Amino acid sequence: MQADGSIDIPAIAPMLAHLVDQGVDGLFALGTTGEGRHLTDGERRAVAEAVLAEAGDVPVIIHVGHNSMVAAAELAAHAASHGAAGISISPPSFHAVTTVESLIACYQGVCAAVPELPVYHYHIPSLSGCTVQPSAFLAAAATALPNLRGIKFTDESMMEVQRCQQVAEGRFQVGFGRDEQVVAALPYGVDWFIGSTYSVITPWFRELMAAFAAGDLVAARAHQQRVVDLVAIMQCHQGGPAVLKAMLAALGVPCGQARPPLPHYGQAELAAIASELRELF
Amino acid sequence: MQADGSIDIPAIAPMLAHLVDQGVDGLFALGTTGEGRHLTDGERRAVAEAVLAEAGDVPVIIHVGHNSMVAAAELAAHAASHGAAGISISPPSFHAVTTVESLIACYQGVCAAVPELPVYHYHIPSLSGCTVQPSAFLAAAATALPNLRGIKFTDESMMEVQRCQQVAEGRFQVGFGRDEQVVAALPYGVDWFIGSTYSVITPWFRELMAAFAAGDLVAARAHQQRVVDLVAIMQCHQGGPAVLKAMLAALGVPCGQARPPLPHYGQAELAAIASELRELF
Amino acid sequence: MQADGSIDIPAIAPMLAHLVDQGVDGLFALGTTGEGRHLTDGERRAVAEAVLAEAGDVPVIIHVGHNSMVAAAELAAHAASHGAAGISISPPSFHAVTTVESLIACYQGVCAAVPELPVYHYHIPSLSGCTVQPSAFLAAAATALPNLRGIKFTDESMMEVQRCQQVAEGRFQVGFGRDEQVVAALPYGVDWFIGSTYSVITPWFRELMAAFAAGDLVAARAHQQRVVDLVAIMQCHQGGPAVLKAMLAALGVPCGQARPPLPHYGQAELAAIASELRELF
């Protein structure tokens, strides 16, 4: 965002360069941290086009979660036509979705709009309010949504992660989105990790995973503890995506501030976030 | 909506005729029942234009609640330019709004987009997840949001209604939106009533209010009981706006079915709703 | 309570005298404000005996809500043998009760222990966590619990109050327990009112009810507003029953402080409560 709150398209290229530099395997754009929901549909299309144009060989998933599933389907088709590698979707959050049938109905139009692309269910009940058990959804989606290909699981229940994996059996991928407990997800052998903090500390996670793979749990926990400390900064300043933008700026990747309802920080709070972040490096 | 789910603009005129026939004093378009959030912004503009063109002298409030406050401001400006009498707004529901400051920040752009129009805060915590105490918001908005003019209070707490009234003191209007407990709101002397069931049973409310004004509480309760019985039908079929559309069709005002995540009914369930409704008339 | 936290039996007689002086029609002992759940069963019996011995002709309901329904039944039998006019009961709160069948099962032993006494369901979902719809419970209890006689309804939903009244039809009484919105309950003609603030401001409610009966809604609301202001003090100091004890002391009826988890106040906070209370008189 620019200082007046409008979208800063030229800032996208350096941000992508930073992310690729961090060592990510792919990009997930316009999600929770990317504030897709806070943009107009026109702005979402402009950002998607810029990201897809600049990403080069790096695969990009575009998130199209929206209160209007018709608008989400339009955004998905637009992303497909500009080269997205996949689509992520979450259900409306005003009328909370509570049944498998309703969730399937929500996603039917989006999936039909991009029949050639993999679609991923973004499970984040703490924000979406969607109480549908994800493993039950996947079981039903196996036939109802032919191109649904997996789930971004952003919740704490590892039992439910395992249930999703049991349903998945090659049909679905199960990715994990609670960066603060990656150590808990590693023994489950989840397929991938997508989360907000990878924007700033992907190298820590690479070390964490290497330590776990080497059987060094003490080191893995120590790396995870650093992530927990970073998440504590995000919680302390009350607004994850807003804090991450301040952190990116502190790391030399200016990306402006978040839109309401996320907080807008004054200079003092921006400086505090930068200083707290520096202590972790 | 048409059978294929697209917007049925020609159906709007007969629906407005029906509503005016019911005896309403004004119209509230694209709210919860009007499914504004389930439309694309383009569809919302098209519906707003049609309603404003057909409404004649009847004042119209356009609801612009949205996850994107930038999109909401654009919709508000559009409605103003087409003759809306007022704007209704509710905050984003993905990141739930929890502080007065955040709610003020959310509404600043919308209010600024229509400086000449009254703006109303739509308080419906059961759906929006907004936990901000409305009386505290009104107290802060008195100076922060010059054209905020009142609140549509859709919650059960009558103590909070009274607190809003105490803050209002001529500066704000307090309207009530829980049709199922109008008898509880009448002693408070609220300024107006806006709700979903007025689309089908406004005459019952006229009788209810007349009975209350005449001091006949027994009759007022009896009228309210009929409303409660109608609300029971809505709850039984799990999806208020979807049931109301089926009821309107049963009363000769076809308006199609609701969009996901609201339920889509088969013929048997549509017939059941119609039959249950007939028993109340 | 005494300063060391133990029960102060001699303090009960003057408190009852104060309550009768306030103009109450009956007494409700060991409920939420009376902190029955924070006492041992032995202490509950001692308090019940003292209240029943001192109450004279004033009818007394003893509340026996407990996590153990066996203990509750024993307390009910004890109260009956000492002259209680009725028993109030609420379900266990650790495993929250969510079905009508479970709530009936909970109350069967208590009702059977006092077959000659009326038993009242204390509906206070904000504390008990019991999500059972009270009207559905009453409908089932009509045959399943012969001596269940009514409900103390401490919630905001006036639609549900009306549903309870519809089921009641002479079989049950519906009493109301949200003192802060008595004006909302009066048009429904509920059978009685039981609440915490009657301990200190019963005369205000007498005036409120008289104004309402005389059709003077402006005066009724003004009286209700004073109650709302008093409730605001209780909320501000975070702990209704603890604040009420401080208020009683300020009114010359010392009754010690509350037990954990309710707050224990220092001298400064006790003085603040007393001062805020005085401003309302």
Place this chain on the structure above:
Amino acid sequence: MQADGSIDIPAIAPMLAHLVDQGVDGLFALGTTGEGRHLTDGERRAVAEAVLAEAGDVPVIIHVGHNSMVAAAELAAHAASHGAAGISISPPSFHAVTTVESLIACYQGVCAAVPELPVYHYHIPSLSGCTVQPSAFLAAAATALPNLRGIKFTDESMMEVQRCQQVAEGRFQVGFGRDEQVVAALPYGVDWFIGSTYSVITPWFRELMAAFAAGDLVAARAHQQRVVDLVAIMQCHQGGPAVLKAMLAALGVPCGQARPPLPHYGQAELAAIASELRELF
């Protein structure tokens, strides 16, 4: 329990023999599964005495969670005088505990009643409703509650487990109580595991832990999956402790049925549970 609902003391010895046979390192009595809260205080004492008398060398923790912290302190002192190795406590659940200060105040009497014994905070927010962050509580308890020695962590958040461990640093032990995600807890190196399903399938957990220690994550997950399948039976019959009693009976360890509000099963449902359990062995 006996068929009439009363306590079946003679059934305790064979149950303890079964548990020791399962290979447990210690006993945790009168907790959630043991239904301590559904017993009268007299019954709790009788059960505690029997367990402590029969346990021999096996260390026993007695859970004293109660709505009355005075009663809890009495139960703790009683358990100490009969040889308990430790005390477990959780806060009142009617007035939910929401601040560190309140939780400390709740536990002060219990800790003081057994100064020579280790006391453990039973963190199970899904049932207790206690929203206090356990790591913040431990930090405060380090000085405020000298004999508080650890936490039984029964929640899904592994980030919070790690935070508790960071605070613990030798001063506290962190045990884990979500049997359905032990695989997630093992990388954290928690101090011990206490849960309900160990009553019937401790050997599976021994195998799970051995597989994890050997670095065989595939096998560890397979063992965990069996636990998840067992938990699914418990969830399906809606009432964990009640289902566990039916399972124990099916395994030849009759222990009667649960008390309200937990469900009471008919013969058909008991047979279904037994049959579903057999399929897992």
